[in-house]
Amino acid sequence: TQLLEQSPQFLSIQEGENLTVYCNSSSVFSSLQWYRQEPGEGPVLLVTVVTGGEVKKLKRLTFQFGDARKDSSLHITAAQPGDTGLYLCAGGVYFGTGTSLTVIP
Amino acid sequence: SAVISQKPSRDICQRGTSLTIQCQVDSQVTMMFWYRQQPGQSLTLIATANQGSEATYESGFVIDKFPISRPNLTFSTLTVSNMSPEDSSIYLCSVSTTTVGTQYFGPGTRLLVL
Numbered sequence: 001t002q003l004l005e006q007s008p009q010f011l012s013i014q015e016g017e018n019l020t021v022y023c024n025s026s027s028v029f030s031s032l033q034w035y036r037q038e039p040g041e042g043p044v045l046l047v048t049v050v051t052g053g054e055v056k057k058l059k060r061l062t063f064q065f066g067d068a069r070k071d072s073s074l075h076i077t078a079a080q081p082g083d084t085g086l087y088l089c090a091g092g093v094y095f096g097t098g099t100s101l102t103v104i105p
Numbered sequence: 106s107a108v109i110s111q112k113p114s115r116d117i118c119q120r121g122t123s124l125t126i127q128c129q130v131d132s133q134v135t136m137m138f139w140y141r142q143q144p145g146q147s148l149t150l151i152a153t154a155n156q157g158s159e160a161t162y163e164s165g166f167v168i169d170k171f172p173i174s175r176p177n178l179t180f181s182t183l184t185v186s187n188m189s190p191e192d193s194s195i196y197l198c199s200v201s202t203t204t205v206g207t208q209y210f211g212p213g214t215r216l217l218v219l
């Protein structure tokens with residue numbers, strides 16, 4: 001099992017604020033995935049990053065893969081209530097510890 | 106992508122009994138997985154369901170407690186045997202496509218053991 005630590009564990013912010021979620025490991029990954037999960041549903045894939053240093057943008061979400069392929073970050077600009085959910089990074093079948101985000105209108 | 110359904114969506118069971126959860130995919134896939142999740146927490150991999158052979162279990166999970174079947178490339182079952190309240194959790198089925206690391210998840214089965 002490859003351990004993926006996410007921080008922060010919980011995040012509660014006002015609508016319009018920016019935030020960053022971190023996913024860190026001591027292991028090197030060939031790829032990392034980010035998922036979002038809403039209550040009562042399974043996780044939904046947001047993005048896969050493959051190349052060290054890669055940056056991917058998905059509307060207001062920006063994902064970065066560390067140069068050494070051991071860490072990744074998710075930055076949300078101008079958060080909206082619809083962004084509320086559990087954000088999970090994963091290295092294949094092993095998932096990070098999770099970040100629960102609440103965006104307050 | 107893949108569309109995955111799970112049955113039942115939720116159940117309340119008595120301790121000592123067993124529950125079989127079904128996972129159906131709308132296309133043939135090579136890799137199927139079973140996870141457990143406490144509400145609001147991360148996912149823990151139980152096992153990889155292999156078609157035509159025995160499932161591969163993660164540390165801390167054993168076949169006697171969580172027997173898995175994979176009769177074909179679109180279907181799998183997970184049985185939670187001799188249940189105790191500690192087995193109360195969300196059980197999720199997922200499949201992997203050819204894209205590296207990408208998984209698609211079912212909606213989950215919410216199990217409460219009394």
